Amino acid sequence: MMKNPETDFLVINDLKLYYRIGNIECYPPGEDSLLLNKHIKYYCKDKKVLDMGCGTGIQGLEAYKYTKNVTFSDIDGDCLKISKINFYINYIKNFNPYELLDIIDKINFPVDFILSELFSKINEKFDVILFNPPYLPGYEEDERLDRWVCGREDGREIIDKFLNDLKYHLNKNGIALLVISSYNKPKELIKDYSKLYKIEIIDKASFYFEEIFLVKIKPISYI
DSSP states (O other): OEEOSSEEEEEETTEEEEEEETTEEOOOOOHHHHHHHTTHHHHOTTOOEEEETOTTTHHHHHHTTTOSOEEEEESOHHHHHHHHHHHIIIIIOOOOHHHHTTTGGGSOOSSEEEEOSTTTTOOSOEEEEEEOOOOBSBOOSSHHHHHHHBOBTTSOHHHHHHHHHHGGGEEEEEEEEEEEEGGGOHHHHHHHTTTTEEEEEEEEEEOSSOEEEEEEEEESSOO
């Protein structure tokens, strides 16, 4: 990681990912982001992809290596702006990110960026939906940090909202790749949605305080 007074960024899979530019910032990619990221090449080739809760755009930018049909969405306008800047720098022209802040929303992109709370502004269906949601139980006093990482009492509030609407936004044979935590009680979650989805754990990572899981989700029937 390299730092200066105005920006922070990471380099992951040859992608330069800013997560703080001047006075705007978003969730920096962590182990949960990487758990999802390493599977994108297996599922996204030539697919129509949605990177939900895109943050830095790490998942959608990786997917763009394998398909040009990518949509980025986030509830946070600053995160969406950072995703745009990261797309521009990685796929259009290397540029000072700080100088892009005031002009980035005027630039036309070959992909879509949508300001949306989950699916509220998403009107299309996709082949693959990627989501690393806020899954930690509880609340944070900092409103932005709370939005990035917290899923309320059991960490499942955002996950449940996502799963309740997911089936309406997948094409036939479409899937979702979702990150969840041991705090979310994966066995219970899979059982709770067993009438709607086939949910399969395809990868996991263990830490001192929790395990995180990557699950593949397919509707029992497509709408």
